[in-house]
Amino acid sequence: MGHPWPDHHRRLPPAVLRSLSDHRHLDELLSPTQVAASVRRERARADRLGGCFTLVVFRLDEPEVNQRKLMRLARIALQSVRNTDEVGRYDARSICAILPDTDAVGAQRLVDRVEQQAAGGWTRLRLTSLVYVYPHHPGDGGLTQPHAEQHSVSASSMRIGPEAARVVLPLSGLLARRTPGWKRAIDIAAASIGILVTAPAMILAAVAIKLTSAGPVIFRQPRAGLGGRVFTIYKFRTMVVDAESRKASLRAVSEQDGPAFKMKSDPRVTKVGRILRETSLDELPQLFNVLKGDMSLVGPRPLPVDESNACRQWHKRRLDVAPGLTCIWQVEGRSRVTFEQWMRMDMAYLRSRRLGSDLMLLLRTVPAVLLRQGAV
Numbered sequence: 001m002g003h004p005w006p007d008h009h010r011r012l013p014p015a016v017l018r019s020l021s022d023h024r025h026l027d028e029l030l031s032p033t034q035v036a037a038s039v040r041r042e043r044a045r046a047d048r049l050g051g052c053f054t055l056v057v058f059r060l061d062e063p064e065v066n067q068r069k070l071m072r073l074a075r076i077a078l079q080s081v082r083n084t085d086e087v088g089r090y091d092a093r094s095i096c097a098i099l100p101d102t103d104a105v106g107a108q109r110l111v112d113r114v115e116q117q118a119a120g121g122w123t124r125l126r127l128t129s130l131v132y133v134y135p136h137h138p139g140d141g142g143l144t145q146p147h148a149e150q151h152s153v154s155a156s157s158m159r160i161g162p163e164a165a166r167v168v169l170p171l172s173g174l175l176a177r178r179t180p181g182w183k184r185a186i187d188i189a190a191a192s193i194g195i196l197v198t199a200p201a202m203i204l205a206a207v208a209i210k211l212t213s214a215g216p217v218i219f220r221q222p223r224a225g226l227g228g229r230v231f232t233i234y235k236f237r238t239m240v241v242d243a244e245s246r247k248a249s250l251r252a253v254s255e256q257d258g259p260a261f262k263m264k265s266d267p268r269v270t271k272v273g274r275i276l277r278e279t280s281l282d283e284l285p286q287l288f289n290v291l292k293g294d295m296s297l298v299g300p301r302p303l304p305v306d307e308s309n310a311c312r313q314w315h316k317r318r319l320d321v322a323p324g325l326t327c328i329w330q331v332e333g334r335s336r337v338t339f340e341q342w343m344r345m346d347m348a349y350l351r352s353r354r355l356g357s358d359l360m361l362l363l364r365t366v367p368a369v370l371l372r373q374g375a376v
Helices: 014-021 032-049 067-080 104-118 181-212 243-253 271-278 286-292 305-309 313-320 328-332 339-352 355-370
Strands: 053-060 086-091 094-100 127-134 167-170 218-224 230-236 296-298 324-326
Touching (some): 032 053, 032 086, 032 094, 032 313, 053 067, 053 104, 067 094, 104 127, 181 271, 218 305, 286 324, 324 328
Parallel strands (some): 296 324
Antiparallel strands (some): 053 127
C-alpha cells in the first residue's frame, strides 16, 4: 500500500517506519483555529513559491461519534504523515492533515494508508475521505466531483458536508469567506431601493438599445464569483451582438495589460452603448445580481471566467470574497493602472473589509461615476 513519504522512506522495513512515526503524539494535534491559520500560511507559501499543498479531511461516517473514536483516528493520522505535515481537528466528527508540497496523487497515498488502518483493529472506523488541492486543476487525480458542495473554512466554524468518499475538490471553495450578515442586509436593502429609484432610467436605456440596434437588451456573461463559482452577470448590452466572437481579433490592441481586456475606443461598442458606458448606466442590471446574492455592492469587480482562469495564482485570492459593483479599483484606478496594481488594490480591500470602508467606497463611487474617471 502506498505512503506519502518519498520512495526511499517507503523502502524501509515496516518496523522502522513505525519507529519513525511513533514520536507523533496527540499533543501535536492542532485546534480548528490553528488548522485555519496553517491553511492560510500554506496558501501564502504556495502562492509565493509557485508550489502546491493538500488538505485531507477524514470524517467519521458513523451514527455516533465519541472522543475515543476521534482520538483513535487522530493517532492513525499522526502515525501516517510525514514530519513536515500537520494534523488537526477539523470539526466534531473530523480529523484533517495538511500536506505541504503534495499533489492529489500523493495525498491519495495517505488516504489509502489511513483508511486501511482505520478498517483494522477491534474498533473499525468508517470514514469519508476528501482531498482538497491548492491550486486545483481540472482532472486532478482523476477524482474530481464538480458538483460536490463547498463550505467555508474559518477560525470559528469549519464544517464539512456529506460528500462522496475519495473525491478531489478545489481548496478555493473552503477559503471563500461567507458574506457577513451586516453586509448582506445592506446589499438587499440598497439593491431593492436602487432598483426602484433607477427603474425609469433602466426602462429608457432598454428602449434606446432596442430602437437603435438588433439583439437582446440584456447582455449575459459567465463571471468568476465567490470561491471561483461561476455566475451569470447582467448588464445592458452596449456592443454589437457578435462582440464576443470578435474579441480574440482585438486582443493585441487591448489597452489593459495582463489577462483583462479593455479598449477605450472599442469598435464593437454601439452609439447608445458608449453613452451607457460613460455614465455607468450599463451596470444597473447588476443590482439584480446583488439581490440574488451573486454579488455585493462592494467587492472586487468580477472578471470573465477566461480572464480569471488566466490570472496568476495569488491574483485569485480576490475570489475569497463576493464580487461587487464597486471597489478600490473602481474609484481610484480603472483603466489608469496596470493589472498588477489593480490586483493589489483588490488585496488591500480583502485586508480592510469592514462596514466603514464599504460605506466610504460607496460614497466615493458617486463622484467617480459622475466625473467619468477612467471610464472605458
